[in-house]
Amino acid sequence: MQTANKQTQNRTERVLTQNGVTAYDGTAVLAYVNHGRWVADCACNGGELVAPNLQMVCGSCGARNTVTFPDERTMTEIVRVLDVRSPLNQNWHPDETVSELLAQNIENGLYPEDM
Numbered sequence: 002m003q004t005a006n007k008q009t010q011n012r013t014e015r016v017l018t019q020n021g022v023t024a025y026d027g028t029a030v031l032a033y034v035n036h037g038r039w040v041a042d043c044a045c046n047g048g049e050l051v052a053p054n055l056q057m058v059c060g061s062c063g064a065r066n067t068v069t070f071p072d073e074r075t076m077t078e079i080v081r082v083l084d085v086r087s088p089l090n091q092n093w094h095p096d097e098t099v100s101e102l103l104a105q106n107i108e109n110g111l112y113p114e115d116m
Contacts, residue, residue: 037091
């Protein structure tokens, strides 16, 4: 892995290159749910477990990424809908709506307990 500092707009940021992929400190990444875990992917293709209000540090390249989560209400709804699934099927991607997740549950005969 190569590390360099790059001056941009009056600040210095680390530029990390590994296997021909460049990642920058401070890159915004999206959180998603995979097998019941909140995770995010770095530009280098490394993936990490993530939590709201914490910066993601990539274990593969060392980049420090800012993680974007859905708002708290949406996160709660996502978890509620996914909780009735087996862990293997507890998956959500930011391009899916809660309504789509619920429709998938209904198609498979799964209903949240409080519905």
